[in-house]
Amino acid sequence: MTDQGTNLDPWYDSYADRTAGLSASEVRALFAVASRPEVVSLAGGMPYVSALPRELVMGSIEKVMHDNGAMALQYGSGQGTPAIREHIMEIMAMEGIRGSADNVVVTTGSQQALDLVTRLFINPGDVVLAESPSYVGALGVFRAYQADVVHVAMDDDGLIPESLRETIVALEAAGRPIKFLYTIPNFHNPAGVTLTWARRLEILDICRSHGILVLEDNPYGLLSFDQPAPQAMRSVDDEGVIYLGSFSKTLAPGFRVGWALAPHAIREKLILANESATLSPNSFGQFVITEYLDQTDWKGQIDTFRGLYAERRDAMLAALGEYLPKLSWTKPDGGFFVWVTLPAELDSKAMLPRAVKELVAYTPGTAFYADGQGRQNIRLSFCYPTPDAIRTGIARLATVINGELDLLHTFSGATLTAPAESRPSVSAPPTNIL
Amino acid sequence: MTDQGTNLDPWYDSYADRTAGLSASEVRALFAVASRPEVVSLAGGMPYVSALPRELVMGSIEKVMHDNGAMALQYGSGQGTPAIREHIMEIMAMEGIRGSADNVVVTTGSQQALDLVTRLFINPGDVVLAESPSYVGALGVFRAYQADVVHVAMDDDGLIPESLRETIVALEAAGRPIKFLYTIPNFHNPAGVTLTWARRLEILDICRSHGILVLEDNPYGLLSFDQPAPQAMRSVDDEGVIYLGSFSKTLAPGFRVGWALAPHAIREKLILANESATLSPNSFGQFVITEYLDQTDWKGQIDTFRGLYAERRDAMLAALGEYLPKLSWTKPDGGFFVWVTLPAELDSKAMLPRAVKELVAYTPGTAFYADGQGRQNIRLSFCYPTPDAIRTGIARLATVINGELDLLHTFSGATLTAPAESRPSVSAPPTNIL
Numbered sequence: 001m002t003d004q005g006t007n008l009d010p011w012y013d014s015y016a017d018r019t020a021g022l023s024a025s026e027v028r029a030l031f032a033v034a035s036r037p038e039v040v041s042l043a044g045g046m047p048y049v050s051a052l053p054r055e056l057v058m059g060s061i062e063k064v065m066h067d068n069g070a071m072a073l074q075y076g077s078g079q080g081t082p083a084i085r086e087h088i089m090e091i092m093a094m095e096g097i098r099g100s101a102d103n104v105v106v107t108t109g110s111q112q113a114l115d116l117v118t119r120l121f122i123n124p125g126d127v128v129l130a131e132s133p134s135y136v137g138a139l140g141v142f143r144a145y146q147a148d149v150v151h152v153a154m155d156d157d158g159l160i161p162e163s164l165r166e167t168i169v170a171l172e173a174a175g176r177p178i179k180f181l182y183t184i185p186n187f188h189n190p191a192g193v194t195l196t197w198a199r200r201l202e203i204l205d206i207c208r209s210h211g212i213l214v215l216e217d218n219p220y221g222l223l224s225f226d227q228p229a230p231q232a233m234r235s236v237d238d239e240g241v242i243y244l245g246s247f248s249k250t251l252a253p254g255f256r257v258g259w260a261l262a263p264h265a266i267r268e269k270l271i272l273a274n275e276s277a278t279l280s281p282n283s284f285g286q287f288v289i290t291e292y293l294d295q296t297d298w299k300g301q302i303d304t305f306r307g308l309y310a311e312r313r314d315a316m317l318a319a320l321g322e323y324l325p326k327l328s329w330t331k332p333d334g335g336f337f338v339w340v341t342l343p344a345e346l347d348s349k350a351m352l353p354r355a356v357k358e359l360v361a362y363t364p365g366t367a368f369y370a371d372g373q374g375r376q377n378i379r380l381s382f383c384y385p386t387p388d389a390i391r392t393g394i395a396r397l398a399t400v401i402n403g404e405l406d407l408l409h410t411f412s413g414a415t416l417t418a419p420a421e422s423r424p425s426v427s428a429p430p431t432n433i434l
Numbered sequence: 435m436t437d438q439g440t441n442l443d444p445w446y447d448s449y450a451d452r453t454a455g456l457s458a459s460e461v462r463a464l465f466a467v468a469s470r471p472e473v474v475s476l477a478g479g480m481p482y483v484s485a486l487p488r489e490l491v492m493g494s495i496e497k498v499m500h501d502n503g504a505m506a507l508q509y510g511s512g513q514g515t516p517a518i519r520e521h522i523m524e525i526m527a528m529e530g531i532r533g534s535a536d537n538v539v540v541t542t543g544s545q546q547a548l549d550l551v552t553r554l555f556i557n558p559g560d561v562v563l564a565e566s567p568s569y570v571g572a573l574g575v576f577r578a579y580q581a582d583v584v585h586v587a588m589d590d591d592g593l594i595p596e597s598l599r600e601t602i603v604a605l606e607a608a609g610r611p612i613k614f615l616y617t618i619p620n621f622h623n624p625a626g627v628t629l630t631w632a633r634r635l636e637i638l639d640i641c642r643s644h645g646i647l648v649l650e651d652n653p654y655g656l657l658s659f660d661q662p663a664p665q666a667m668r669s670v671d672d673e674g675v676i677y678l679g680s681f682s683k684t685l686a687p688g689f690r691v692g693w694a695l696a697p698h699a700i701r702e703k704l705i706l707a708n709e710s711a712t713l714s715p716n717s718f719g720q721f722v723i724t725e726y727l728d729q730t731d732w733k734g735q736i737d738t739f740r741g742l743y744a745e746r747r748d749a750m751l752a753a754l755g756e757y758l759p760k761l762s763w764t765k766p767d768g769g770f771f772v773w774v775t776l777p778a779e780l781d782s783k784a785m786l787p788r789a790v791k792e793l794v795a796y797t798p799g800t801a802f803y804a805d806g807q808g809r810q811n812i813r814l815s816f817c818y819p820t821p822d823a824i825r826t827g828i829a830r831l832a833t834v835i836n837g838e839l840d841l842l843h844t845f846s847g848a849t850l851t852a853p854a855e856s857r858p859s860v861s862a863p864p865t866n867i868l
Binding site for chain 1: 442443444445446448449450451452453456457458480481483484486488491492495496499503504505506507508509510542543545546549553554555556557560571574575578579613645647673674682686687688689690697699700703706707709710711712713714715716717718719
């Protein structure tokens, strides 16, 4: 206990051990600045909901309020409504998944499904395997439950099976309990790569033979650009995979409706955990989404999103090629993100305040590792800004990066001092952890 | 590990220790039956949302979609929107609470606030003090975090300060860490009683002197009948109380919007926990509620609810007096619930299947204790059924109770065998845990 802690917070001594794992992102204060309109933000993962015609949603709402108002305004089942769960099965069938709507649990966004699955499986000190890098919001959940995240290498074809095998064997030799592998096989956040079909099968095999559950997180799977993503890992393994899905990227995040498809025994526990956490997911959102899926051309709307994001991806890759030709980056075939590798002498976290001063924001690679890696990487999002803004943002980024390199070369041999960073603050929106 | 467990669930050995605390309500299967329309349910705690004029909500939705559609459909802040937090301050001012909207955290119903507060404070084995009886959904959360719930006696004036003091002293003598007192001061669920003002002050004093945080849960406070409830405990203690509020009972539960007002240091941690759990509460619900509070006579609507529930309370008390004059029960001055004490020879849990057979449902008292008490009590809800249905339900209940008593007197001296109960199932809605 520090004196400072006692003075500031009379309850300092009362917190649970796990509360020490809750920490604000180090770059949070900076993102509050970065949300000013003059800054081109390539940092957040917000979908471009303005491309969703308002009247499609309004039509669904009107029908719900007319036909089912009292139920939509009432508490619902802790599992989610039967109707939306049937629709969710249809959506997942597009990725090869067959199964029963009885094994779907609707949650407050798929983030909450992540939270509940972690709650069910993780004792303090248990190991979670995750790609290197991995989704910052998942790392936050794992930390909140005191898991020990061990990263597994990936390349342009996604998670590397041989690295997975070696990591598991080493952990087992050390007697460490590995609870699950957390993976984003499609259009990875933040890496932008997609796991090949052959590797999916191999990884499932490895996990099966070691008794390790697979947590397949797939928020972007339907947002492919040039060719569809391979079928879901869950499509060939219904006992070893918990699949997480979401309406946040294919429709809108504002309703907070996501889901888990789980093996039957786990799904029973997920429902109980869901009820304990929130009683039930919001009925209103579920009814509106059900109506939307019933009465609109929702697949056509997803095509609209795909075209829009593909155009932005193209704008970003072209601008990177033009302004930063010496850097390397991934070429995503869907989703929201490009993962850029900086010259070895740069530090993405130290450079961020300079970037914001130049009116461009990105997410430093360090956010996506549980172990301090990532200083040589940045995540760029192309989902929200227009193609023109993306081009402007990359040009500004090039100014920053080239300026840093110039400085380094001028004072060759010297280490650049990292600038003072702003203190963490919780006033910024959480979009920096998407 | 049992063989059965292994056979049914391949992941049986993988669950976290806390998962053992997740258990389905024993009466869940029965409630699935009880939700049939021919059954008068006096069991659930669902508000009567049909009394909310549809056009009031629809008007708010239309305005939101017209003015702020893109924001309402987008991710939001993990703390909740500034606008709804300002409104929440106005609502709490009606109960004497002054403070800053900066210390409000919007959650997915106040149930989630309960979950997050428990997450922040409870290590396995820590003690939570709660009224005897207490809210079943809170007991479930405490169990899920492996807290040890210790009940404190209450009477018609609410929690008894002297019992609280004695309990604390005994626990402290035993070296047990007491993290917080969970209390529902107004129109208690399930007891239906209200804590007097004098006792509020005394209880705050006791908790302050022992360094125990107070978790004041107040979903029903504005639903008073004959006179307003005393001011909130939080109104006189802003460092020792976390106050939980909800729109579920004064507007509609289907949006899942509740809140916590917490001391500043705790509120920072609550926001981080909220982001970790769900990224942000649902924007759409927050925007609609904000518009509803801006443009409708929401206080008048609460008066409508108060009148409606008062009439149902009257119907229930009158029917109890007429059909079951020899029993005793509480006389709530607000909220949803009456707490009935049965003759000592009856068992509320064993009797429930017979009641459902007679087409009336209630919640057995055992649901509201962490320690197996409650067989002599039942909770009756007057919130949802019409006054006529309430009268019919109580008449049926009297048939069941009198039938049980007749049987007992006929076979005087013998113990009635409890009927076989249905197995727990997770197919029923969670309204039985409200």
